[in-house]
Amino acid sequence: MSPLAIILWFTFGGLFLATATIFALLPSRYEKPSTTSGNASVSVQILVLGDIGRSPRMQYHALSIARHGGTVHLIGYDESPPHPDLLASPNVTIHGLALPPKILRSPSIPFIISGPLKVLWQICTLLWALGYGAPASTWLLVQNPPSIPTLAISFLMSVLRNTQLMIDWHNYGWTILAGTKGAEHPFVGLSKAYEIAFAQTAPSANITVTHAMRHELRGAPYNIESPIVTLHDRPASIFQPLTSASEREAFLTSLPATAPFAASVLEGKTKLIVSSTSWTPDEDFSLLLDALVSYAQTSPAPIVAIITGKGPQKAAYEAKIRALHAAGQLPGIQIQTAWLSIADYAALLRSADLGVCLHRSSSGVDLPMKVVDMFGSGLPVVAYSAYASFGELVKDGVNGCGFETAEQLAALLRRLFGGREGAEELVRLREGARGESALRWDEEWDRVLGRVFGFTV
Known part of the structure; x- marks a missing residue:
């Protein structure tokens, strides 16, 4: 065999192996079950880049879906005890995210250093949890804020896994950042542009906590064209008036x-x-x-x-x-x-x-x-x-x-x-x-x- 043939053989063989490896490592895609009927066919990944136990609205989403017979994979930081009904439900699986190292959460590290490193850590943990830790689902329901890197990673995984993306807008990430860093901080402008870009392109559907927020997202600078519904927060059944x-x-x-x-x-x-x-x-x-x-x-x-x-x-x-x-x-x-x-x-x-x-x-x-x-x-x-x-x-x-x-x-x-x-x-x-x-x-x-x-x- 000539040297050129050997080179071509190894080149094309290497390309084939590399391509096969990439496809093998891609997360599985959602395929609608052909044998499952009814509500059991509805599966939802719920993502909150925060403490699950201190995120009542996202817990209530999970309970509502499970109550109807849907399957829920709840992804977030497993720090505080979650709602007891979540732990008791056979339809809910909790996937705990790894917290960033303590040094990245320390106030002694300048934000301009700790911020990007913390985001890099979150990107890695989110890619693993959404792509490999939890199975592909019908929907990916994401809490916003935090927006960075949640919206970008959620959009990417929804495309790769053939999943519909729904954003639950609790507030805007960039306004919270402006409140802590000041409106003129360079990260605030970047955060706003990032949030607007993914608001316009990413979701299949949106939820807001107020009518005022829904109205604002329809107008400039967000100009969201995908469906938006308002779901006002309501108390869960555990909150009841005094009886005696x-x-x-x-x-x-x-x-x-x-x-x-x-x-x-x-x-x-x-x-x-x-x-x-x-x-x-x-x-x-x-x-x-x-x-x-x-x-x-x-x-x-x-x-x-x-x-x-x-x-x-x-x-x-x-x-x-x-x-x-x-x-x-x-x-x-x-x-x-x-x-x-x-x-x-x-x-x-x-x-x-x-x-x-x-x-x-x-x-x-x-x-x-x-x-x-x-x-x-x-x-x-x-x-x-x-x-x-x-x-x-x-x-x-x-x-x-x-x-x-x-x-x-x-x-x-x-x-x-x-x-x-x-x-x-x-x-x-x-x-x-x-x-x-x-x-x-x-x-x-x-x-x-x-x-x-x-x-x-």
């Missing part, structure tokens, strides 16, 4: 955070307020602290405030709370931080006198799910209100009240906790919240998405 005084007493006396104050709360001498926070800049906890300091100087009714949640600013605010107590600026005010199971959190909401929401919308068109859970528990709410979509959830004077400053919040607390008129107003607000509790997730999901997934007609 004895239920409230049993819970408050058993929970360590409330047990020392239970007798006074049950007698009505002390008011119990609850706030859930992510301890991040988009929820300015100093608003509540400043309001409580102002309230404490002029109002006789003591308050116990239970603050639930985890986040990067928690330790700093706990130190500030201790300093305020040491300086005598919170007379009659007790502030307790807690991390609760979903069952205890639901019981706390229905046992409280008032809920406080500090959520500030970075986009102006999202809504906080924590208020939905409070309404589901029959708990009236005072909430930060300076954004466009606020009225889609809280009806001022009906199921809650809005505020924009710490002094306005303090004035609301004085009014609602300050005598007979305040008590009567609080009763009316609680009745309004109970009315909202009648609107449930399952009914809303079936009405909006049941037909999209083929479960209803």
